[in-house]
Amino acid sequence: MYRLILGVVVLLIVVGAKLAPAAQQQDFSKVEIKTQKVAGNVYMLEGSGGNIGVSAGPDGMLIIDDQFAPLADKIKTALKSLNSGQLKFLLNTHHHGDHTGGNEIFGKDTLIVAHTNVRKRLESKPKEAQPVVTYDKSISVHFNGEEVQAMYFANGHTDNDSIIYFTKSNVAHFGDTFSPGRFPFVDLSGGGDVDGLVSSLSEAINRLPADVKIIPGHGSVLTLEDVKSYRDMIADTADIVRKQMAAGKTMDQIKAQGMPDKYKNLGTGFVKTDTWIQVIYNSLSKKK
Numbered sequence: 001m002y003r004l005i006l007g008v009v010v011l012l013i014v015v016g017a018k019l020a021p022a023a024q025q026q027d028f029s030k031v032e033i034k035t036q037k038v039a040g041n042v043y044m045l046e047g048s049g050g051n052i053g054v055s056a057g058p059d060g061m062l063i064i065d066d067q068f069a070p071l072a073d074k075i076k077t078a079l080k081s082l083n084s085g086q087l088k089f090l091l092n093t094h095h096h097g098d099h100t101g102g103n104e105i106f107g108k109d110t111l112i113v114a115h116t117n118v119r120k121r122l123e124s125k126p127k128e129a130q131p132v133v134t135y136d137k138s139i140s141v142h143f144n145g146e147e148v149q150a151m152y153f154a155n156g157h158t159d160n161d162s163i164i165y166f167t168k169s170n171v172a173h174f175g176d177t178f179s180p181g182r183f184p185f186v187d188l189s190g191g192g193d194v195d196g197l198v199s200s201l202s203e204a205i206n207r208l209p210a211d212v213k214i215i216p217g218h219g220s221v222l223t224l225e226d227v228k229s230y231r232d233m234i235a236d237t238a239d240i241v242r243k244q245m246a247a248g249k250t251m252d253q254i255k256a257q258g259m260p261d262k263y264k265n266l267g268t269g270f271v272k273t274d275t276w277i278q279v280i281y282n283s284l285s286k287k288k
């Protein structure tokens with residue numbers, strides 16, 4: 001019996017230790033920045049927070065998003081290993097802290113470019129953290145021999161989402177407009193909208209070439225086919241909730257019904273199935 005209890009205690013400690021990093025996102029000391037080449041001039045850095053896109057070449061460097069401020073030194077070291085040139089531009093895909101936390105450091109000597117609403121959402125942040133160049137629809141940076149297009153997509157994940165497309169390297173950074181492997185996080189208080197996210201994804205799919213390489217907001221490099229199945233999953237689950245709402249079901253009844261088995265594993269992470277149903281319900285109710 002004593003052995004059994006000891007075994008359980010050891011098991012709890014081991015499980016606890018494994019869960020700890022997820023629970024304490026603020027300990028950045030053990031985070032490693034991993035670098036990979038995507039295509040052409042474009043690289044991706046992974047650490048903690050949103051994926052960082054990098055253009056490295058004769059003009060120096062341009063990055064997309066910057067994770068968290070305590071990781072800035074590690075990110076700078078990773079960038080130096082790619083290119084000896086200067087970091088000239090920082091583009092933000094949207095305002096969330098896991099994508100813009102490093103702005104206050106990088107913004108001291110790099111030009112931050114982002115959608116007008118990113119600047120509005122970051123107005124309480126230090127001056128250095130705020131975008132200096134803003135746009136309403138789109139903007140192009142001509143850099144390292146190609147046009148880098150930042151395209152705004154209205155009210156999807158937030159009210160300030162852009163997809164950044166490297167036209168020659170043929171790589172697109174989707175920010176959290178595409179964050180696969182789980183139900184999406186739609187930030188309703190940040191201007192997000194479930195139907196809007198489906199429209200944004202459809203519009204992006206139509207605009208981009210079929211063989212484009214995709215850097216998602218989080219996770220590994222994927223394809224346009226993966227974006228399509230993600231879009232279809234969101235549209236399908238939203239329709240399930242929409243139909244039940246039209247039939248007069250309450251949110252609790254819809255939650256009790258749940259989602260089809262094929263989507264079960266998508267609700268085990270950051271956004272649980274119940275939360276996703278609630279977000280869809282609230283997003284659709286907003287429009288009535």
Ligand SMILES: [Zn+2]
Pocket residue numbers: 094096157176
């Ligand atoms: Zn986000």
